[in-house]
Amino acid sequence: MMELIISQVVNGLVWGLILALISIGLTLIYGQLEIVNVAHGALYTVGAVVSYYAFASMGGWVFSLIVSPVVLALLGLIIYLTTIRFALGKPPIVTVIITYGILFILEQTVFLTYGGVPRSIPNPIPYNIPFIGGDYPLYRVFCAVFSALVIFCLMGFLKWTRYGLWTRATKQDYETAMNMGIPVRRVYAFVFCLGSALAGLGGALAAPISSVTFTMGHSIIIDAFIVVIMAGFGSVIGTLVASLVIEVVIGVSAAFVNPVMAKVIGMALMVVVLFIRPEGLFGEE
């Protein structure tokens, strides 16, 4: 039993880091543009599908890890220029409905091109490492390390680079930032692309673990929203902590009850947290 729990904790940490990658994209977009992006799960799906095609055509798995975020950043730019830019400053209701429309368009496009049949990518690192109570797939360890690396680079980027500074300044005070000569619109576009790229990268990482289907974004977007509101919209570090906590709780619960009930327990945890702290764990309001 103890071994099972430990391996579930490790699984939870691995998924938690991948989920954090996706959720940070969501929370950055919200924190910057005040847009509740319901289509974020669809971006994750597109990321996985792109990595599938990249893998199938080029055969290179490392290649697919590069192509997915790049393609998704471009897609993000297109979405930003055609719709999101008109939604800026509108009430949250409007932004949700617009991104909901985007969700419809993206998901059906994937369905029409990629098809409804789940396909899988072969495990790119087919080795196991010895671990308490059996072996643990090396690829998952790689996912965890890689996600953590990306998240820390991202935090460093936001803290130390000029663009990061611009991003934080725009978030703090939009008008002053504009007066200081920061290209606010460009920052918005950049953040939306960055968020989309993170969703795409998450999809590419998850693709070999779970199979690639056009509905794979449904469950991840729910998890990402749980994490983001539990952390408090807009908080990057809070999102990281919350996704680790949620995934470990779900993972450990799955050792005792069936997986669906485990998910319900995760959601119930969020309800309890929000009931005690309506602004989220790390939220300021």
Add this chain to the structure above:
Amino acid sequence: MTTEGQTHSSRIGWLVVIGVAICLLVAPHVLDRYPRYILTEIIIWGLFALGFDIIFGKTGLLNFGMSSFFGLGAYGFVFAVKYVYPSVWLGILSGMAFAMVFSIVVGWIVTRFSSHYFVVFTIVISMILFLLAMNLRSITGADEGINIRLPNLQVIAWEFSLRSPITKYYLILGVAAVAFLVVWLFFDSPMGRAVVAIRENEARAQMIGYNTAHLKLVAYTLSGTVAGLAGAMYPLLNSTTSAELFFWILSGKAVLWTVVGGAGTLWGPFLGAAVLVSAEDALSSWLVDFYPILVGVLLIAIILLAPKGILGTLLEWVADRRASMEPGGKS
């Protein structure tokens, strides 16, 4: 605006209402079996979307989890008819009661949150319900659902067989009409107007002295109960229910119909459901593939270009025209 203009426009309004009512009363005898079924379905979906309009269009809160109420209403009906006592009326009351109790409990929690938290919270709660319904197969039948045999409809001393689709149609139309009237009267009452004041300016409504948390809960409960009533109509029409009614796609449809028809108008949800359900049905098989894409484009276009929807834009246009025809109005 002169009183003459007002009476004139309300006279046209009444003529439209009476015209639609006559059409709806005659329709089942004119239409074939299939279009009649679609029309019955449209009434149910319209009633469901009306529930959404109460919380979204009138109160200004985006509830993305309307499917919970619909599913609970459907299961409330089925459980009562199957396990308690075979009566249609009991089923309808039970469906409403299921949705009502749930909306009071959940509403008490969610109305504490500000708008974006509210949206996400309602999505998550409806997901919990969907997962539970799919998981508790022994109770809900999961995706296979539960089939029921409909009892006869009893009205005072008369008894009607619900095997006739025309009887079903009139029953569903009648229930929807009563529900619509109740909602209409509610928003004509001082309390209903106070609810609309929350949408217009919550801080001001609070300053005037309204207990906005309490009013939001009332609106949330009314919205949930109406959607639950629509849900109870579903097994009445189809003799079956399944856990898929809890899926969030259905919540999205309520948003779609209401936004397209005209949020906050109460008639709009019915119009939106009528237009989109019949459009979906009429599209050729080639177009069916592209239907969700069209829906997405339509949603974005309407919310950005004509956020008041079909009916709202139409009403605004009529009001503008009248204002411009009046001497002293804007030319």
